Amino acid sequence: MRYLSVAEIAKKWNVSERSVRNYCANGRVPGAFLTGKTWNVPEDAIKPERSNQKKEHPHTLLDILKEQKASKYSGGIYHKTQIELTYNSNHMEGSRLTHDQTRYIFETNTIGIGNEVINVDDVIETANHFRCIDLIIEGAKAALTEKFIKELHLILKNGTTDSRKEWFAVGDYKKLPNEVGGMETTLPEDVHGKMKMLLAEYNAKEDKTLNDILEFHVEFERIHPFQDGNGRVGRLLMFKECLKYNIVPFIIEDNLKLYYYRGLKEWNQEKGYLTDTCLAAQDKYKAYLDFFRIEYEE
Numbered sequence: 001m002r003y004l005s006v007a008e009i010a011k012k013w014n015v016s017e018r019s020v021r022n023y024c025a026n027g028r029v030p031g032a033f034l035t036g037k038t039w040n041v042p043e044d045a046i047k048p049e050r051s052n053q054k055k056e057h058p059h060t061l062l063d064i065l066k067e068q069k070a071s072k073y074s075g076g077i078y079h080k081t082q083i084e085l086t087y088n089s090n091h092m093e094g095s096r097l098t099h100d101q102t103r104y105i106f107e108t109n110t111i112g113i114g115n116e117v118i119n120v121d122d123v124i125e126t127a128n129h130f131r132c133i134d135l136i137i138e139g140a141k142a143a144l145t146e147k148f149i150k151e152l153h154l155i156l157k158n159g160t161t162d163s164r165k166e167w168f169a170v171g172d173y174k175k176l177p178n179e180v181g182g183m184e185t186t187l188p189e190d191v192h193g194k195m196k197m198l199l200a201e202y203n204a205k206e207d208k209t210l211n212d213i214l215e216f217h218v219e220f221e222r223i224h225p226f227q228d229g230n231g232r233v234g235r236l237l238m239f240k241e242c243l244k245y246n247i248v249p250f251i252i253e254d255n256l257k258l259y260y261y262r263g264l265k266e267w268n269q270e271k272g273y274l275t276d277t278c279l280a281a282q283d284k285y286k287a288y289l290d291f292f293r294i295e296y297e298e
Helices: 006-013 017-025 052-056 061-071 077-092 099-108 120-138 146-157 188-203 210-223 230-244 254-265 272-291
Strands: 033-035 038-042
Touching: 006 017, 006 038, 017 038, 061 077, 061 120, 061 230, 077 099, 077 120, 077 230, 077 254, 077 272, 099 120, 120 146, 120 230, 146 188, 146 230, 188 210, 210 230, 210 254, 210 272, 254 272
Parallel strands: none
Antiparallel strands: 033 038
């Protein structure tokens, strides 16, 4: 029996190499076996057929996230997403909690601090961010609305010191003008009108592309509708919309932070900065999906 490589079979079947590996890993190619990390596929192997049930009811990443969330499954893509998205998004905004501390909060609802001094708001916002991710998973298919966006902000900032400040509107648009990266943002009195217009334009597009989602994110961050928490809410919304339209989502990690901020700033002059940054982050999330053997569209 002669055996071919994954690359050779992929070319023969006219599919991606990832699809071939998934077929083999799921036991759908009789006679295929691993040598180390390399699949050996019989030369005469027949390409597996997709079942009618799978065509009618595709098992998407969103389906899997919902299932793992409902079953409280530990160690899967839901668990990974909660920790990585929460740690990185909060870290970008100044949280000093470590990755391990973030994981402990999610897994055990406790935190070990030793001799450290921990900011209570960092802990509260970490726990709140986990709830925000649950909300975007459950509400992924819903259209974006001002009500939904404000609910995310309310959950994120609830119980923090900001929520006890009279001038800080938790779960509502900002009351005072603010800047981001030294640039002026939309004035408080104009936020509602700008957000209404942005959502109307975005929701009018039927099948959203990654570019549509990025364009919405840029405009959202420029409006900067909330007193604080805009970056985290904005990145949660991008993740939600990727899930809705079956686009592989992404998590902006700390090593991409400066490229991400440059991309936001330079979007009108050069869209490639932000696009390339998000595609690099998407490749990292694809690696998670590969590890958990979750199929996705290229």
